[in-house]
Structures are given as C-alpha cells and as structure tokens.
Amino acid sequence: MVEPRPPCPKAKVAVFISGTGTNMAALLYASRLSDAPFEIVLVASNKQEAAGLALARLEGIETFSHAHQGHSREDHDAAMEAAAKQAGAQFILLAGYMRILSEDFVRRWEGRILNIHPSLLPKYKGLDTFARAIEAGESYAGTSAHLVTQELDAGEVLAQVRVAIAPGDTPETLAARVKLAEHQLYPRAVADYVSRGSDPKHLLARLRELALALPETYERESHGSPGFRVGTEKTGKFFAHFHDGHHGSDRVAVLVKTGSMDELLHLVETQPESYLKPAYYGASGWIGVVLDRPDLDWDHVEDWLAQSWQRCAPARLTKLHDVAEMF
Known part of the structure; x- marks a missing residue:
C-alpha cells in the first residue's frame, strides 16, 4: 500500500511594498492558515517609513528597507535582492511596490515574481486604472494577479476578479471596493501558483x-x-x-x-x-x-x-x- 504523499515544505516568499501594505497583510494572515502552501520570510520596502513595515515587525516578520533616492535602479534592486536571498526567499511578491524593476533583476527571477494590478489585464496597464475605466464607460473594473516580466503589466495573468462599476463611482470609491477584491484574490493566486511544483x-x-x-x-x-x-x-x-x-x-x-x-x-x-x-x-x-x-x-x-x-x-x-x- 502506498503511503500518503507527505506535505511539501512551504514556499518561502518575500513581499515588496511601498506603503500601508494592506495586500501584504492579506498575504500574511492567509499564510498562517493551516493549509497555506507559503510563508512570508521578509517584508522589504523602498521607503523606510512605509506603514506596512511596522505591521510586519509587530507580527514577527523580518523587515528590510532601502531608500531608492540617490541610487541607480540596478543598485537599489541589488540591495533588495540581497535581502530577499539572505532571508531564503524562493518567490518575490509585489504588493503596492511602486518601483519598476530593472531588466536583469526580472530576468534572474523569471517565473518567480508575482504582482497584483488594479485592472482586468490586459486592459489598463500602468497607473490611473480606475479613472480610465470610468471614463471609458466600462461596466466592470477589477484586479489581476500576474507574473512580472520585463514589459510592464504584461506577464501571464494567473487569476482575476471583476468588480462592478456603480453609477456615480469616483476613482476613490471604486478603488475601495477593488481593494477588497485584491485581498481575496492575491493570497489564493499565490497559493495556487507556488503549489504548481507539487501538482x-x-x-x-x-x-x-x-x-x-x-x-x-x-x-x-x-x-x-x-x-x-x-x-x-x-x-x-x-x-x-x-x-x-x-x-x-x-x-x-x-x-x-x-x-x-x-x-x-x-x-x-x-x-x-x-x-x-x-x-x-x-x-x-x-x-x-x-x-x-x-x-x-x-x-x-x-x-x-x-x-x-x-x-x-x-x-x-x-x-x-x-x-x-x-x-
């Protein structure tokens, strides 16, 4: 009789943030569910005052910050990457990280960097997604979890959630509802993706x-x-x-x-x-x-x-x- 396959070790992930870190928090608490296939080993930011760092420290997660001002993109990425590797990260999750990564960095981590984007990709890449969707008369906005490639917001879409646009919505009111959808989508998409290696x-x-x-x-x-x-x-x-x-x-x-x-x-x-x-x-x-x-x-x-x-x-x-x- 074949014994049940033993559970795979949890994937180790580093989360890069630039601000409050609400998506990081959603990932963190999802990672503590008993069946979660990933664990957060580092929360890193390009801003030393990012509020998400304080939350991570409160929850016992290692943190790292390195201001990007005064550094080339490559040098800043190298510092962030070194911290991720030191923590043992196998994947990098971008969660409100407001920096475009250098080509060499993305190439080295190909297939191991994920991002959450506030639109139904391939629509509305880049910034101001909610204003653009409202102006275009769309019925739905939404959010997409995707792989990061050298082309902005163009990597494989792993999962999406639609969010209805209400009459009279502003970019701010729509953003608040999409944020709730992001908090549901991203942990699920990450869990599914890091589990591929044992599926x-x-x-x-x-x-x-x-x-x-x-x-x-x-x-x-x-x-x-x-x-x-x-x-x-x-x-x-x-x-x-x-x-x-x-x-x-x-x-x-x-x-x-x-x-x-x-x-x-x-x-x-x-x-x-x-x-x-x-x-x-x-x-x-x-x-x-x-x-x-x-x-x-x-x-x-x-x-x-x-x-x-x-x-x-x-x-x-x-x-x-x-x-x-x-x-």
Whole structure:
C-alpha cells in the first residue's frame, strides 16, 4: 500500500511594498492558515517609513528597507535582492511596490515574481486604472494577479476578479471596493501558483508540452499512466513515462532512458533528491527524474527528454536530428 504523499515544505516568499501594505497583510494572515502552501520570510520596502513595515515587525516578520533616492535602479534592486536571498526567499511578491524593476533583476527571477494590478489585464496597464475605466464607460473594473516580466503589466495573468462599476463611482470609491477584491484574490493566486511544483496535473501538462515538441512523438497510455512514444504507431518506442507515486514511491517523476546501468546507479546514489530507480523499470535502464522538488530546472528535464528520445527513435530520425544539430 502506498503511503500518503507527505506535505511539501512551504514556499518561502518575500513581499515588496511601498506603503500601508494592506495586500501584504492579506498575504500574511492567509499564510498562517493551516493549509497555506507559503510563508512570508521578509517584508522589504523602498521607503523606510512605509506603514506596512511596522505591521510586519509587530507580527514577527523580518523587515528590510532601502531608500531608492540617490541610487541607480540596478543598485537599489541589488540591495533588495540581497535581502530577499539572505532571508531564503524562493518567490518575490509585489504588493503596492511602486518601483519598476530593472531588466536583469526580472530576468534572474523569471517565473518567480508575482504582482497584483488594479485592472482586468490586459486592459489598463500602468497607473490611473480606475479613472480610465470610468471614463471609458466600462461596466466592470477589477484586479489581476500576474507574473512580472520585463514589459510592464504584461506577464501571464494567473487569476482575476471583476468588480462592478456603480453609477456615480469616483476613482476613490471604486478603488475601495477593488481593494477588497485584491485581498481575496492575491493570497489564493499565490497559493495556487507556488503549489504548481507539487501538482501532478500541472507537472504532466508541462511535461506533455516538452515531450510532444520532439519530432514524430505522440502520447499513449502505458500501464495506466501517460507515456510518450517516438516513431510509427506500429513500431514506435516509449521514450518517457509519467510516474505519479507508483509502486510504493511518493514522488512525481518522468522516467527516461539512461545510457547505462552504471549511469543510473551513480545518479540515484549521489543525487537521491533528484533521481529515483523505479520499480519494474530500473533493470531496463529507466531512471526517474524527480519533478516535484523546489529546485527543478525544466531545461534539465528537456535535455533528459531529448537524450531519451535520441536513444529510442528510429535511425532515420536520429540521423536527421544529428544533421540539424550541426547547423
């Protein structure tokens, strides 16, 4: 009997603020619910007098402030980043942080910075969103949780909430109601996003995208689980299997072909958090690349899929692939 999968460690997040920190407070108190998948390890601000810092200190959260005046954007970002790393943050949450981040900072934290924006993106990026929505005669305003990219307010939208615009609304009255929606939306969106790394459905979807991008590949069930083959329907071979807690294991992994048993055993012995020897498959050279771990590098998974595809594909495909690699 397979034991229940142990709970994943909570994701460590740093929250960047510039003012009162009401969204930070919503995140903080949500993080203290028993099933919350994240914890706040730092609240940082570009303003030493930001009221949100006092609240964070009152609640026992480490704080950091670094005034941006007199510093280049890059130097200021470096100080904020250093504090986040020192606190052990894996994600950065922007919550009323009124600074545009430098390109290098965003690149280093790609996929790990979230923001809450007061509009239904992609509408009304930037500032004065409520006045613009009212002036345009919109029926709804709202709020969006999204990933941060180098283009302002253009990252993937993770979740949204609509808020009706009432006759006679002003930007101030509308903002007050949208703020309530933000406090509900942001903690939920953050929880869902940081949990992706342990969600088998999300991991399979990402794996499927990478596997099916390889030449002449298709999906077929194998022993009750998704598998990926290369070649024709009649003679194709499996080059990857999705492994979700099977045969006594409590991990989510992708099974791929190694070059030898020596390679398999060496990887499993020296990197047990990253690799596993699957029951009933290991003797055939299959190794499990563990997917439900916080340090997962999807480029590394993509490399393993390509290597396994190369070992299982018919010669006519591998020859073409080798020629393409030369260019």
